[in-house]
Amino acid sequence: MFSEVLEKISWNDSTKAIYAKTSTDVERALSKEHLDVNDFMALISPAAEPYLEVMAQLSRQYTLQRFGKTISMFVPLYITNSCTNHCIYCGFQHNNPIARVILTEEEIENEFKAIKKLAPFENLLLVTGENPAAAGVGHIERALQLAKPYFSNLQIEVMPLKADEYERLIHSGLNGVICFQETYNKANYKIYHPKGMKSKFEWRVNGFDRMGQAGVHKIGMGVLIGLEDWRTDVTMMAHHLRYLQKHYWKTKYSVNFPRMRPSEGHFQPNVAMSDRELAQLTFAFRIFDRDVDISYSTRESAEFRNNMATLGVTTMSAESKTEPGGYYSYPQALEQFAINDNRTAVQVEKDLKLLGREPVWKDWDQVFDR
Numbered sequence: 189m190f191s192e193v194l195e196k197i198s199w200n201d202s203t204k205a206i207y208a209k210t211s212t213d214v215e216r217a218l219s220k221e222h223l224d225v226n227d228f229m230a231l232i233s234p235a236a237e238p239y240l241e242v243m244a245q246l247s248r249q250y251t252l253q254r255f256g257k258t259i260s261m262f263v264p265l266y267i268t269n270s271c272t273n274h275c276i277y278c279g280f281q282h283n284n285p286i287a288r289v290i291l292t293e294e295e296i297e298n299e300f301k302a303i304k305k306l307a308p309f310e311n312l313l314l315v316t317g318e319n320p321a322a323a324g325v326g327h328i329e330r331a332l333q334l335a336k337p338y339f340s341n342l343q344i345e346v347m348p349l350k351a352d353e354y355e356r357l358i359h360s361g362l363n364g365v366i367c368f369q370e371t372y373n374k375a376n377y378k379i380y381h382p383k384g385m386k387s388k389f390e391w392r393v394n395g396f397d398r399m400g401q402a403g404v405h406k407i408g409m410g411v412l413i414g415l416e417d418w419r420t421d422v423t424m425m426a427h428h429l430r431y432l433q434k435h436y437w438k439t440k441y442s443v444n445f446p447r448m449r450p451s452e453g454h455f456q457p458n459v460a461m462s463d464r465e466l467a468q469l470t471f472a473f474r475i476f477d478r479d480v481d482i483s484y485s486t487r488e489s490a491e492f493r494n495n496m497a498t499l500g501v502t503t504m505s506a507e508s509k510t511e512p513g514g515y516y517s518y519p520q521a522l523e524q525f526a527i528n529d530n531r532t533a534v535q536v537e538k539d540l541k542l543l544g545r546e547p548v549w550k551d552w553d554q555v556f557d558r
């Protein structure tokens with residue numbers, strides 16, 4: 189399990205090593221064909237900042253070679269905001285006195301129909317909070333079954349599950365699972381996640397092993413930028429990615445670096461990441477791993493997403509609602525966080541085409557997996 193590997197990697201020593209990197213380390217990393225985590229640390233370090241343009245060109249080149257000019261489009265659907273966790277940065281946290289919604293089957297289908305009117309989305313991401321008693325695996329399973337006639341690629345972003353529960357969902361059409369570790373800083377993890385199942389660091393971080401063991405086709409990883417030193421956190425994620433690739437080599441992987449946005453939780457981020465730094469991280473990840481999908485959500489602005497669409501990003505959401513039932517049933521409900529790109533999916537498509545990119549709505553079908 190990855191928690192045992194992580195025990196042996198010192199957070200503080202990693203931080204020191206990143207900030208001690210020099211231009212020689214950066215140039216060595218840029219000249220290599222196969223990069224290790226040590227090289228990745230050089231590319232995200234302050235020492236790499238003067239190399240941003242070189243990194244951008246390499247990132248663009250590797251992305252074109254592996255993904256062509258395509259951008260895979262997806263849409264999230266929150267099916268509940270009910271949550272027993274207390275994440276201090278989230279508007280859905282248990283103590284927040286907001287109206288809680290668990291979409292009924294009819295409401296879920298209404299959302300699917302409303303989404304289909306926005307654009308020809310085929311990649312659906314079902315999102316929940318964590319309330320296994322009221323909206324557990326059975327509820328997610330039913331939502332997947334209902335989604336099958338509408339969408340060809342089904343992914344979930346829900347609480348970590350047991351391996352046999354992932355297997356059960358695969359039988360109902362599940363193709364991918366996204367889970368954010370939020371932070372790999374075990375010493376501080378409980379400050380942000382004080383109560384509930386999410387407070388159990390090992391359970392969450394080893395959830396990725398359980399996904400791999402269950403044979404999930406695609407695993408999405410991410411850290412929430414704003415909690416801890418982002419350079420150290422993404423270094424731990426790079427270790428995690430390499431570990432998973434070694435142990436579950438049939439699985440595909442995606443990464444995501446969401447920057448914290450305002451929510452009803454009123455949590456002020458501990459660290460800020462500039463656009464320039466997010467660009468550096470994106471280029472570094474592409475140079476580190478040419479196959480990994482790099483995903484940007486509507487947390488980022490339209491202008492920034494447009495800029496990055498030709499430089500390394502391969503997956504994007506569009507016209508996202510971050511509240512349950514936001515497309516049809518409850519458009520005024522409280523959102524989990526404020527989005528930053530308010531364009532319609534059609535406008536995103538137009539903009540991507542103007543940039544010479546080809547938005548792809550359908551890039552997966554269950555028949556591929558037979």
Ligand code: SF4
Nearest residue numbers: 271275278280281317
């Ligand atoms: S981040 Fe997720 S688990 Fe945490 S309170 Fe929000 S919805 Fe619940």
